[in-house]
Amino acid sequence: MTMNRRDFISTVATLAGAGVLSSVLPNLSLLAQTLTAADARAVNVDKLRPTLLEDAQHRASRLGLDPRIWNWHKDAAADAMPANYYEASLADWSAFGSLPGDQNCEVVVIGGGLLGVSTALHLAEAGVDVILVEKDNIGSGASGRNGGQMTPGLARWEAETMLEKLSSDEAKRLWRFASVEAMNLVDELRERYSFECDRKYGHITVAVHAGHMGPLVANADARRQMGDTAMKVIGPHELQEEYVRSGIYHGANIDSIGGQIQPLALLRGLVYGFARLGGRIYDSTKVKGFRQDAGGTVVETERGAIRASKAVVLGVHSSTGEFISGPSTTVPFFSYVAVTPPLPVDVKELIPSDLPVYDTQLQVDYYRAVRNNRLLFGGQGTGNSWSPRDVNNYLLGRIRTVFPQLEKNELEYSWGGISDLTLNGAPDARKSGDSVPVYMVHGWSGHGVAQTVRIGKAISDDLTGRNDDFTMLTCIDHASIPLGSYLSPVAIPLAKGVLGVISTFNPAEMVSF
Template structure:
C-alpha cells in the first residue's frame, strides 16, 4: 500500500458561497445563478452549482503521468467509484482511482440528493414479480435497509457531515394513485419491511403546506443527503487508508493481459493486477467497445431557491423530502439556510438554463400557489442513463482479472450505489455473492440506443403521458 496521507475533511458551509466552478464541462452540463454579480468573480463563466457552493475549498489531485502498477484500478470518482475504492482500501487492497474531471463533478455531485430504497426503478413490487420470494427479499434488503445503514456506518466511522435527513414522502396528485402506494407498501411489508405508512388527504398536510395532494406514503427508511459531501467524504477516507487519486486523468481504453488489465490515459498507464472497476455513466459502452448499449442517456434538472420567507417549515413542517406521483415527477427537500431544493424532468436533449428555470419556477408555483415570492437562485443540469427494464445493469467481465461494471441508474440510487461499491469489494475477496445476485438480472441491448435518445425518450414520454391522461388514476411516472 502507499503511505497514508492526510487530506482535509469536506466541510459544509452554513450557506452557499458564490464562486466559479472548479469542474470542467466536458459533458455539456451547465450551472446557473440568478445574479452573476453576486459571485466572487464578476463574470464567473460557469458558476458553481449549489452543492459545490456549499462546500469549503477542497483537495485537488494530480494527473496520472508515466507507467505504473497497482492491485486494482477504479475508473470514475463518483459515488460508486468512491465507495468501491473506500471499501477496497479498508481491506488493504492497493487501489488507484482515476477521474477524468474532479471528484463528484458528474451525476454523483449534481443529483437531487434524495435517498430512496430499491434498485434504480425496481421497487419491491417489481422484485416480487420477477424473482422468487427469497431472492426478492434478499435483493430488497440489500437495496433498502442495508444501503441506508451503510451510509450511516461510513459517516460515523470517518466523522463526516453530509446533512443526512431521515424519512421521505411520496405525495399522490390523484386519488387513484393511493392504490398504487398502498400496493407498494404491502409488497414491502410482504418482504419484511414495515417502514411505510399511508397518509390520507388531511394527514399529508401535516408534512406539506399544499392543497394539491390527495394523500401519500411516508417512508421512514428513505431520506436525503448532500451527495457531493458524501462523495468527497468517501475519498477522504480512501486517501486516509492509503489510496491514491488522480484527477484530470480520463481513461481512453483498457486492455486485458495475462498479467492484469492495462488502463490507458493520455499521460500514462496503470497495470491493474487484480482487476478494474468501471464506475462511469456515459463512457461505459465506449470503454467496453460495445455497439449495442443497454442504456440510454437522459438529462435532468435541479435548482435551489433563495431563503424562504418565514422559514422552510412554512412549506415542509416536518422537514421531509418529497416525491410526487405525476407523470413527470417533482421532487423537493429542505436544505441549509431555509432554502428549498426543487427538481424534475427528464429529457432526451439537454434544455438550456432559461427554459429550465422557467419550468422549475412554474412547478414551484403549482405546488405552492400562494407563495409567489419563491424564486430560484441556483439551477443546474445533470446527465444520467436508464435501462429498458428499470433495474441497474451490473456485470462482471474479464478473462484474466475481473472487470466490474455498473450503470443504468435511471436517476435513482444514491444509497444503492454505495452498497454496490461494498459488494464489489466483497466479490473480489470472495466474502459473499452479493454482486453475483445483481448480475443475474437480465438486460436487453438497445441497438444504437444512445444515438436514438433524442428521439426515443420524447416518443416514450408521449406514449406514457397519453396513458396517464387516459387512465388518470393509474400511476405512471417518468
C-alpha cells in the same frame, strides 16, 4: 516481523474501522500515502474532510464539466460557470493532480463518483492496493449533481417489481440489500470517517391523483410481505396538517427508510476515507481504453499506463458505452435541479415534517428543505439538454403550482446533469470473464445515491471473496438498446409522449418517468 505495503494498508483500515485512526494515529494515513505513492502530488489528507458552510457562497466552479451540462446562478455572467449549490455550500477542496506516469496496482477504479469511490474505499479497507482515476474532478458528474434524496429500491425496481420477477427469498434478499443495507452503510461510513453531509431520515411519496393511492397502498403491502414495516399510508388531511402543506395531493406513503443527504459532501467524505487509507487518486486523467496482457490489464490514459493485476472497475455510469463493445442496454437523459434564495416564509410552514418529497406524476417533482431556509426542487427528464432559461421557467412553474404562496419567489441556483436508464428499470451490473475481470454498473434511471455506495461494497466483497451479492445483481436480465446513446434525443420525447397520452386518458394510472 516484516510488514509489506498491503499489510500496512490493511492495518490502517482495521484501525479506521475501530475508530482509532483519527484519534490515536493522526499521521498514519500520511505515512500510508507516502508508502503507496511516493511520486503522487502531496495532498493534505485532513483538508479533504468535507466542510459544510453555514450558507452557500456564490463563486466560480472548480469542477471540470461535461460540455453538455451547465450550472446557472442569478448573479453569474452568461459565459461564466458558477458553482452549483452543492459546491457553493462546501469549503474549497483541492484537486489531486493528474497521473504522473506509468503505475502498477492491484485494482484500477475508473470514475470518481459514488460507485467508484465506494468501491475503492472498501477495497482499501480490505488491504487491496487501489488506484482511482477521474477524467475531470471528483464530483463533476452525477454523484455531485443529483437531487440528494435517498429512497429504498434498486433504481426503479421497488418491492412489487421484485416480488413479481423473483422468488420470495430472492426478492427479500434484494430488497434488504437495496434498502436497509444501503442506507445503513452510508451511515456507518459517515460515522467511521467522521464527516458531515446533512443526513436526514425518512421520505414521502405524495399522490397527485386519488387513483394513485391504490398503487401506493399496494407498494406498502408488498414491502410488508417482505417483512418491511417502515412505510405507512396516510390520507390528504393528515398529509397537509403534519407533512406537506400543499393542497394538490390526495394522500401519501410515509417511509422511515431513506432520507436526504448533501451528495457532494457524501462523495468527498468517502474520498477522505480512501485517502486516509493510502489510496492513490488522480483527477484530470482521461482513460483512453484498456487491454489484457499476460501480466494483467493495462489501463491506457492520456498521462501514462496503469497495470492492474486483479481487476478493473468501471464507475462511469452513462459513459460506460465508451469502454465496452456490443449493444447498449441504456439510454442517457438529462435532468435538472434548482435551489431558491432564502424563502420569505419559514420553510417549515411548507414542509413541517422536514422530509424530502417525491410525487407520482408522469414527470416526477422532488423537493426538500436545505440549509438557510432554502428550497431545493428538481424534476423533468429530456433527451436533449434544456437551456437554463427553459429549466428555470419549468421549475418555477412547478414550485408555484405546489406552493402558490411562493408565487413571487425566484431561483438562485440551477443546473443540469446526465443520467441513464434501462428498459426494465433496474441498473445493469456486469462482470467480465477475463482472468483480470472488469466490473461495471450503469443504468440508474435517476435513482441510487445510497445504492451506488452499497454496490461499491458488493464489488469489493466479490473481488475479495466475501460474498456473492454482486452475482445477485448480475443475474437481472436486460434488453439491448442498439444505438442507445444516439437514440436519446428521439426516444426520450417519444416515450414521454406515449406515457403522457396514457396519463391523460387514464389519470388514475400511475406512470412516471
